[in-house]
Amino acid sequence: MFVAIVGFALVQLFVNAKQGVVFSPVYHYGMYSGVTLPNTQYEVTEIVVDRQPLQTQNFTPAEWDKICYTVELYRNQQAFNQQLWGTTIKRLLHLQDSTNYTNTITGAGFNGWYKDYLESILHRKVQTVDIRTVTYSFNGTALVKIPR
Amino acid sequence: MKANRRYAIIVLYCMLFYALLLYKIYNGMLLYQMQPAFFYTRPDVFTWLFMQTGLHQWLLNNAGGCLLFDVLFYTAPAIYFLHYRNSRPTAYVSGIYMLLVNWLYVQCYTLYATNSIEGHLAWLLFPVVFLPKKEEGFALLLDGLRYFFLFFFASAGLWKLRQGGVFNTSEMAGILLNQHKELLTNSPLYWQSRFIVWLVQHQLVSYMLYVSATVMELLFIVGFFTKKFDKALLVLFLVFLVMDYLVMRIPYFEVAPLLLTLYPGLGSYGKGRFGTA
16 A cells, blocks of 8 residues: 555656646646736637626626636637647547547537526526627726727 | 544545535536536546546436436445444445546546546545555555645645746736636626736735745645644645635635645544544
8 A cells, every 4th residue: 555655656746747648646736837927918708698798796706617618618629629639649549539539519509508508507598698709908907908 | 433533534524525515506516507518638648548438428418417427426425424334344345436436427527617627636536545444554545645635735836936937026917817807807896806906906915925825835845744733734725725716716625625634633643633443
């Protein structure tokens, strides 16, 4: 048992030294450790439900993550999953079929699912959902919309 | 039943687990409540092997499957607790069951939106502590988990030194703007928005917050050399969870079971508050 614990510790150190791909349950915990400078512009996701923009203040952090982060993940999932499949998984595991690693969901499929998803969070019927990406910049006192 | 350290740990583990269940129900975070429609592959070799089972695909748009997974996951600690209460020598069987269920659940759950696997680490690792039949094995694994927990926090601090975030005086301002850009734009008059903007405007204050968090994480290194300060580390850990929620709006509560390894008389081997069996 002691050997197993020491082995776990060594794998943990190796993963930390190597960075990049991990092996559960050994991860590295470097979130928010890189240099982050205030940007000149920010791409902000706006979710408009029945012509009313959703306001973060009306939701718990977990609920807001469900609402907003889900949209961001959906936008990125196809490119990210396919890139990971194409560059690493296929080669490392000697696989030919990407079915288990990439989604088949379409834009229309996501829109329908997301509408139901919002209804379950908002506890009411939803007629329309409009998802926009708007550019803002910080002027020293607030984030202000940059006109297109 | 004579109360021993192991029994106390099991009871506290279950209490935390079911308190977090209530939190998840309130926030609509059970699998059944989320009913995921897509997944996000992560750079994790174990997960890639696991994904060959297709379980994560089977759960997509599958209300019944999600409910089944929730039921399996949320009944496992109660099953173990009851088994341990009634038959200690065979309780390891339920321990193995809980470990297996937790791995299946967490591997799938964290492939769907908003759920990081690092945040669910406690559910992956803690059941290992319940596997040994003998108290000595239990104590050794609990100590091992304590060291892992120390490493978990200390390494986060070391990364901030290594990656340079802690040397950037506008680090926290940059993080806050990026983290809260939706809040700041759609709820600008909300108290938390005003607080965030104030922190961004007073970069020295926000930078000191970041430095404090880094120092706090690095203080966990002390735990590798002595258990004398475990109580203080436990308090620091709770402060971290609260500040993470208030300043960053990150609910990191799922790692809370790891604090049991620091609880005086529970986490350290030898005769503690609950005595020995």
